[in-house]
Amino acid sequence: MGKYFYPIVGGLLLIASLFSLYYGIKAYQLGDLPENVEGYAHQSYHFLLVSQEIENPYWAKVYAGAKEAADRENIYIEYKGPVQTDIEEHLRILERGIAERVDGIITQGLNAEAFTPVINKAVEAGIPVITIDTDAPHSKRIAYVGTYNYRAGRQAGQEMIRLTGGTGKVGIVTGSLEATNMIERVQGFKDALAASPNLHIVAVESSNISRIYASEKTDQILRDHPDITALYGTSALDGPGMAEVVKRRGLSGKITILSFDDLEETLAYIKEGVITATVAQNPIRMGSESILLMKKLLEGKAIPTLNLTDTLILRKENLTEDRTTQSMENKSR
Template identity: 45%
Template structure:
């Protein structure tokens, strides 16, 4: 009798053990299947993981680059991260690239920066097998695999020639540039200077730095007008410079006596052109840059041959050019 009870006890214990294990396995499975599907879905949905590092995160110009990149990313099953400094800062920019490389992303798209700090980092990233494309501003001395964006020297040259035409070759010009040290700003200034240097009636009387800040651009414009009352024209080489200059001109000086050449077609720039405060601006194609950069990165990963330098179109926009087509281009509509 005792042996029967012992057998029964063992059977009951075994059944309880099996049930316990089954419950543990069941709930373990439930936990896992509530944690992993997100990753599985990401792996199934996205073929590549790219990072786009802008000059400044909430800059309206770079938001258009992001918009183009996201459009291409959605079409090609790419997970796109848009990360970078809140305000233009080379150290934060470099840290973002370092973190992206450490995360072993499939590709990095970034604005090119100064050779001294930027080139060694990009070279290390590429040597580790992560392709890098520069967007908007090149870093030609690095091992970046391709560049897509404006020919910045040519855009400055174009601005200079447009200013000559619009002022009949007679102007005392002040230049406000986003940065004395960034490649694309240097190239725009150099192009402009080369365009006007042979004109006897064009004189560059001042050059100041805005640090890619509208407020700073306005401060510098005000200081220039106080120190150089002979100034009759301004050239702003970054997207916010023309806007800052226009604010000061409207507030302190008759807009009819000053010519302003801006850069990019942000909504405020367009509004100032409509009012006649800004006479012209250099228009780039940031949406196209972002869109083509993603497609170019995919081609590189797949081993396809790509052009190492692709210059997007640049043009001068004046009030007469403000049509529905330009407005759609401003909004990034393809």
């Protein structure tokens, strides 16, 4: 017995170490498993929703809509995203979802060049992808759910013309200079302003989807262009960031602020008269619709390619308007 005892024990320890190493690597590759594994086992599908920023209040609304629909349909929804905007981390989360072989992926197509190959990889692996909030139309994604961002930008531009009478100098604070949805919102705004030659855009700065940076860039714009008469923000945190600076400088009511989204802080600034108006999207509807469409797809049903949620201009006089009736425009192409 003594002759073989140590070799056998050594061999068993080696095997145990190899198994530990293997599953450690797999756990790293696949990321965190669902917290409620027992509950997940009884759910029909496992969807991965990847946001631009996991703690962003706008994305909290998207997730709330997705979670409500998923719970109703007995679907497990895994919500992931970078703490701060980080395209590389976003792509790594998508790669882990592909490796984990989730049943469906719902994600932004933030940057066509970076996201298209990963979206295509998922679809080619048999995992359907629906883009949300920001489309990747040249990828193999199955459908898009969200705002028609160029049209929303034009809508914002037309509202700016109305608010300013078509004259003045405008500074833009945009969430990103690279994200497709932000680019489209700026371009639509510029194209609308082309109809008013006396309304000039004098600065375009990026907030990197950060309230702090939105404030810093607003301060910079006002220092560089003290004759600014209007500000336009294209992401949810830009409005509150701009408003904080304008209020601190004692310029409330003197500078027109047009923002995006209907965060509670944004609505409070509208009531206070600091923000003039905001382009309200429908993130809760985006979240719920993306879940329901993915479920239909996995059940073998045809779904529209474009599922466009409406936007609404909110001002102090219509803040109480019921936005749950905002319509959905469905198109196949």
